Each structure stands twice: as structure tokens, then as C-alpha cells.
Amino acid sequence: MRAVVQRVDGAKVSVVTDAGTETVGEIVGEGLCVLVGVTHEDTAEKAGQLARKLWSLRILEGEKSCSDVNAPLLVISQFTLYGDARKGRRPTWNAAAPGPVAEPLVDEVVARLRELGATVETGRFGADMRVSLTNHGPFTVQLEM
Template identity: 60%
Template sequence: MRTVLQRADGASVHVDGERVGGFTGPGLVALVGVTHEDGPEQVERTARKIAELRILREERSVLDDGAPVLVISQFTLHADVRKGRRPSWNGAAPAEVAEPVVDAVVAALRERGVRVETGRFGADMRVSLVNDGPVTIVLDV
């Protein structure tokens, strides 16, 4: 599982012009890409890192500040661009595998007491954020 975490001062996601998730103020945007091998262990490790990494201002975590997380499924994080001009998506899990894994990450964060907003799986989404810092971290689990 690969996750790109971005510290944000506000974020939103829209589908067909409708806002389906987001937050104002400080929080994290988590772009989550699932591979064929990802399962419960990767879900737990990813959720723990998202909740506990001290990457908010003053070395605080989402749990320390009660900050929200916007989780967006993003299979393109597993693009293979080593050959040619067209990315290969073979490393990304198909939707029927990936969707329950992303849902499990969301559930694991909520079980930790994190306020989680989401996009809509498989939709053509418009994600906006104000990257704070900028702080962007790639988390490979």
C-alpha cells in the first residue's frame, strides 16, 4: 500500500460538481493506492501512521490535535512508467479488491477516533487542498 500524505490547511473533494467530503483548517489529505498483496496488516500499519505521524504544526499528530483526514483512493500511485510513454497499472489492485481495503483504512482511522472524510471510490473526483508547508510524505507499507 502506498499513501501520499499532505499536510493541508483545508481540503475538499467534488464529484459532478457536488462536494462529497472535505474539511476546513488544519488536517491531512491521504491519497491511498492499493496493490494486489495488501491486506489487514497493511491497513493497520497505514492507519496507525496516518493517525500518529507528527507532521502537523509544532510536531503534532492528527490524534494530538483532533485534526481531520480526507482519504482519497488513488490507483495511479502504482503506475509503472519505466517503459514507453503509457503508464502500466498492473501493480494496482482492481476495484473489487481495492475498494474494501480503502474502506478498511477509513474504518481503522475512525476506530482510533479520527474524523475522516472521503471521496467517492471510482469516481472522477476534483480534489482541492491548500498544502501547508508544503509537507508531503510518501508512505510505503
């Protein structure tokens, strides 16, 4: 399981539909925007580890964590985190888990965060999404579980 974590001063994700653009998740103020990728070997246990790490990661202002200041998280699935562009000009997605495997694991990360007490907003799995955010710092880290 792979995550790209950005410290933000607000973030939102919108979904593009035939009827227009709909905001499906938004956090206001200090928090984390988290892009989550799932590979074939990932498990619910790894999803729990990632949730605990995200909740306690001390990267907010003053070396605080989301749990310290009750900061919200915006969690968005992103299979392209497992893209491989080392050969040729087109990335391959072989390392990314298929939707039926990945979606429940991303949902598990969200559920575990909420069990820990986090306020969590999400994108919509498999949708054509637009993410906008204000990266505070800029501050971005990558996590591997």
C-alpha cells in the same frame, strides 16, 4: 499499500456527475489529505498499519500528529499511485489492485482511523473526482506499508 500524505489547511473532494459537481468530502483547517493506493498483496492488516501511522504521524504544525490535536483527515483512493511509467510514454497500471480488491481495503483504512477516534472524510471510489487543497508548507510525504 502506498499513501501520499499532504499537510493541509483545508481540502475537499468533489465528484463530477451528469447533474454537475457535488462535494462529497471536505475538511476545514489543519489536517491531512491522504491519497491511498492498493496493490495485489495488500491486506486488512496493512490497512490497519497505515491507519495507525496516519493517526500518529507527527507532521502537523509544531511536530504534532492528528491524534495530538484531533485534526481531520481526507482519505481518497487513487489507483494511479501504482502506475509505472519507466518504459514508453504510457503508464501501466498492472501493480494496482482491481476495484473489488482495493475498495474494501481503502474502506478498512477509513474504518480503522475512525476506530482510533479520527474525523475522516472521503472521496467516492471509482468516481471522476476533483481534489482541491491548500498544502501547508508545502509538506508532502510518501508512506509504504
